[in-house]
Amino acid sequence: MTAYITSVGAALPERIVTNAELGPLLGVSPEWIESSSGIKQRRWAGAETSASDLGARAVADTIRTSGEGTERIDYLIGCTMSPDYQVPGVAPLVQSKVAGIGAIPALDIRTACCGLLYSLQLARGLVNSGAAGSVVCFGTEAQSKGLPLDHAHAEISMLFGDGAAALLVQPQRAPAGISLRIDDVAVFTDGAFALDLVVRAPGSGNGAAWLGAEQLEAGMHLPWMNGKSVILHAVRKLYDAAAEILARNGLSVNDIDVVIPHQANGNLLMLLAKRMELASDRMVVNLDRLGNTGSASAFIALWEAKMEGRLKPGARVLFLAFGAGFTWGAALATVVA
């Protein structure tokens, strides 16, 4: 059996936060932010907008674009690192906010910036098994709300932006327009490095209390990253994942027309492109305008690639992502009309 991405949609917050605005808050120059990350600006959600609000808008946009009725959606998979609440997950909240979706399964998967790859693999399996016929996967982030705006956290707080996007997976191609046939998905995990990219609290791994004065004082509720470790692993593992999925499908990098990576850091993407010997114009990049939108970033990049007309019939698309866990992987798709 085969599965297709038949529709995509997105929702971005209106507020643009430039490096000129953010730099002074972090005690760094706007130029340093851009040279360290490739990011010029990002979008941040307002105080009254949550991850589920953005996610619901993206899911509704995806369903509307597909031409399907919301009642046809029979599975919802959500990805976020900035959920509205610790419990329940973001997917049930999105389900409740999109009018017409029934009492379908709605679940979160916690694979950080690899959300697109893991959800794609699950959606393809659900469709191929016959357990579901129209699966919506979405990534959404309102992670600006968790960023410490001080010099000590400049390296991480300069990176992140908010936004959401979604895709629809079905067993047949869309009746009009383009679809992406999902050819292969390869995902991996190495939990030995789980604490190199982490938000520790609240959590049951923090002693007697999962969030107390001690944890707050230590900043355990804030994101923490061993940047050197993350970049070292990300470049190698993304390269290896790409090489593996290309090899097992009898392809080379020259056969790939469009690369849609997680938008981690501009310098990291340049290193990866160099190592892959990939022409940079084949890589979809939006982090200069949107920052690192976490689990939403590859979803948003896919949506932008479609809106910009970069997904031509016959084009081969390579998705790449790396995230906390560590999780990483690749997916291959072919654009069909």
Next chain:
Amino acid sequence: MLPQGVIAFLDRAATEGRTSLPDRDCSLFLSGILDSFTLVEFVTVLEKECGIRVEDADLRPENFDTISKVEDYVRRTREQ
């Protein structure tokens, strides 16, 4: 002793960072020679010049923090 190709890479990185190679036990990170991105290239050079494979479990910045630690790591890896 590290191969000349490895030292040459560090020398170039030091020049670009407008500094010079530090003592064997001084941090290459704190001295501004290696950062998150040059570390990626350094490990690639190390593997090529020393004929070793840095396993994923060993991809930890602390293994490459000083010239002494790099030499120790290369020696241990070759002994395995």
